[in-house]
Amino acid sequence: MEYDIKGPGGGAGVRTEGLSKAYGQTSVLNGLSFELKAGEFTAVVGRSGCGKTTLLRLLGCLEAPDEGSVSVDGEPRSDLNPDTRIMFQEDRLLPWKTVLENVGLGLAGDWRRVAMTALGDVGLGLRQGDWPRTLSGGQRQRVALARALAHSPKLLLLDEPMGALDALTRIGMQALVERVWASRGFTALLVTHDVAEAITLADRVILLENGRISQDLKISLPRPRQRDMDFAKLESEVLNWILSLYAGYI
Amino acid sequence: MTGNPQPKPPRVNPGGGLILKKFRKRLTPWLLPIVLIVYWQIAANMGWINPRILPSPLNVFRAFVRLLMNGELLENVKVSCARAGLGFLIGGSIGLTLGLVTATWRFMETLLDTTLQMVRTIPNLALLPLVIIWFGIGEKAKVFLIVCGVTFPIYLNTFHGIRSVDLNLISMARVYGLDRLALWRHVILPGALPSILVGVRFSLGVMWMTLIVAETIAASSGLGYMASNAREMMQTDVIVLTILIYAFLGKLADVVARALERRFLSWRAVNAA
């Protein structure tokens, strides 16, 4: 588990083949096949309960699929792997460990130095000795991001990590995520409810519907992205997908 | 103010007032006990209280000095503390182990929990007559009773503490590569610790209670024995002294438990949001 502070650690290519998952009678994922290119930033949108978190759990091998397979860099994957890290919907910091110890969780060897570097990257180096409870919600999510970065993941799975943040903090966090992604070069899969967030960050936006990918949109706006006409056009396209999901109810 | 030619009355001196106020705040809680003790002493001196019913504070103090000098007091305190400590250690270990085992293995929970919940409802002191028949009035009887009393609070709180550790934190820890041992060390045990310490505090109370009763009824040494021996000789001063020492030891155990909490639970919010 080396921490690459010199440059991009690189990303992993991911491929899923016919992923299916059901809980009891309810089928959540239904023969899902897709590919994530190494270093690509993909955003997943979909209505609540459509299986986004489930997809991340399968990709992170926290759970096994009922059918189908996940492969990373061409290797079939069925176990937890240090090159994949998940940032959860909640910060999930250990309240009994200091900020630095939280970031260093699971690291071997010279973990303090590695954790300190990652903490510096999210701008919280000065809070290393504090208890998590003394941080704000946004700061806690930044610590959670640092914890993920400290492992130099090749695949980072982000499950609405900014969902609970206020609008201003969220913009700052988005910029931070984009900056570390650009400098480290990992493959990122971001689940979000925020269409503007998806278009700000992602190279590609996919829509998860009925356990499959029903839309797939390439975003080739230059970075960092401005909220101009092109942005607005893409945003309204994605919004239309989402509206159509609810068409039956309106 | 500076132009005021009149001398200031001393009561409005702000600095002195503050010190006095602080001092008063520290002192106020002790006021009532001090008044009571002084009144008690006066009542005894005036002959209002029969010394056979209640000795004067001074006589209790004299008994303290007497028993301290002839070594009887220290010997008995030592004996009592050794029993309490041994019983607590054994009972605590059993409770902790049972809690860990049942909280970890579903099978062990199914196997043991119903039984333990049933046995737990028996007040440990109800066993006293049986224990005297089994072990006589020696050390084993007392230690056994304390073990019985201490085991269950620790068991219940350990079990509950481990079970209530946030499953989200556990799956996070797995994603971050913690193996089984590290998971216990960094996540499960620290998460269960607040609950375990609640059990420790509770069982310290049970420990003293059991010891007092067992030593008073059936012992040939220890503080309780000292008290019941004094009863036969109508030495009320020694009896009151014993009560005070029990109170002091109980308080001491509580202080230790609190110190443990401060040391290990400092991460918790002192005042909730």
Ligand SMILES: Nc1ncnc2c1ncn2[C@@H]1O[C@H](COP(=O)(O)OP(=O)(O)OP(=O)(O)O)[C@@H](O)[C@H]1O
């Ligand atoms: N452990 C589980 N047991 C039973 N059902 C589950 C379990 N986990 C998820 N589900 C069900 O699977 C479906 C998808 O859940 P999932 O958490 O993946 O949704 P989501 O898209 O992440 O939703 P949200 O956007 O609200 O977070 C839901 O209907 C949920 O009830």
Ligand SMILES: [Mg+2]
């Ligand atoms: Mg979710």
